[in-house]
Amino acid sequence: xxxxxxxxxxxxxxxxxxxxxxxxxxxxxxxxxxxxxxxxxxxxxxxxxxxxxxxxxxxxxxxxxxxxxxxxxxxxxxxxxxxxxxxxxxxxxxxxxxxxxxxxxxxxxxxxxxxxxxxxx
Amino acid sequence: xxxxxxxxxxxxxxxxxxxxxxxxxxxxxxxxxxxxxxxxxxxxxxxxxxxxxxxxxxxxxxxxxxxxxxxxxxxxxxxxxxxxxxxxxxxxxxxxxxxxxxxxxxx
Numbered sequence: 001x002x003x004x005x006x007x008x009x010x011x012x013x014x015x016x017x018x019x020x021x022x023x024x025x026x027x028x029x030x031x032x033x034x035x036x037x038x039x040x041x042x043x044x045x046x047x048x049x050x051x052x053x054x055x056x057x058x059x060x061x062x063x064x065x066x067x068x069x070x071x072x073x074x075x076x077x078x079x080x081x082x083x084x085x086x087x088x089x090x091x092x093x094x095x096x097x098x099x100x101x102x103x104x105x106x107x108x109x110x111x112x113x114x115x116x117x118x119x120x121x
Numbered sequence: 122x123x124x125x126x127x128x129x130x131x132x133x134x135x136x137x138x139x140x141x142x143x144x145x146x147x148x149x150x151x152x153x154x155x156x157x158x159x160x161x162x163x164x165x166x167x168x169x170x171x172x173x174x175x176x177x178x179x180x181x182x183x184x185x186x187x188x189x190x191x192x193x194x195x196x197x198x199x200x201x202x203x204x205x206x207x208x209x210x211x212x213x214x215x216x217x218x219x220x221x222x223x224x225x226x227x228x
Binding site for chain 1: 122153155157159164165166167170176208210212213214215216217218219220221222
C-alpha cells in the first residue's frame with residue numbers, strides 16, 4: 001500500500017522558515033515525480049511545487065517562487081519543502097502527493113494526510 | 122498560466138438525480154484533465170484522469186468527457202456518499218492548476 005506521511009508543520013512567525021518532510025513507502029519512490037499541494041482553511045486546492053524523479057527539474061507556483069525549495073532524497077524515500085520568508089497567506093494544510101503514472105505533468109494519486117502550517121505573529 | 126473555471130460553484134441536488142459539473146480551461150489542454158472528490162476533513166481522492174478514464178475502484182456512475190477547453194463530470198444517479206466538493210485539475214503544463222471547486226449539497 002502506498003503511504004505518504006508528512007511532518008514538520010508548526011506555528012511560525014511571518015518572515016520565518018520551516019522545512020516540511022514527507023516519508024514515502026509502498027512504491028518505487030525514484031520512479032515518480034513528487035508534488036506539494038496546499039489548501040488554506042476552508043479554501044480550494046493550490047499546487048505548490050514538483051520535483052522530477054531524479055531531482056533534476058523543479059517547478060514552482062508563482063506565489064512561492066524564490067521563497068520555497070523542493071528537494072528529495074531517493075536513498076531515504078523522502079521529499080522535502082524548504083519554506084523561507086513565510087507569509088500569513090502561506091498558512092495551509094500542505095499535502096505530499098505522488099504523480100500518477102505515464103505522464104509528467106500528471107494527476108495526483110495518492111495524497112498524504114497533510115501537515116498544517118500556520119503563519120502568525 | 123492556464124486558468125481553470127468550474128461551474129456551478131454550488132449545486133443542490135437529491136439522491137437519485139443526474140448531475141453535471143463543468144470545467145473550462147483558458148487554453149487548450151488536450152485531455153490532460155483530472156477530477157477529484159473531497160469530503161469535509163478528508164484528503165482529495167482522484168476520480169478520473171485523462172478527462173474520461175475512471176480511476177480503479179471508482180463507481181461507474183461517475184463519468185467524464187471533453188477535450189480541448191471544455192470538460193464535464195457527470196454523476197448518473199447521486200448516492201448519499203457523493204455529497205462532497207469536486208475539483209478539476211489540468212496537467213497539460215506547469216504550473217498545474219485546479220478549478221475553484223464545486224460543492225455538491227443535498228437539496
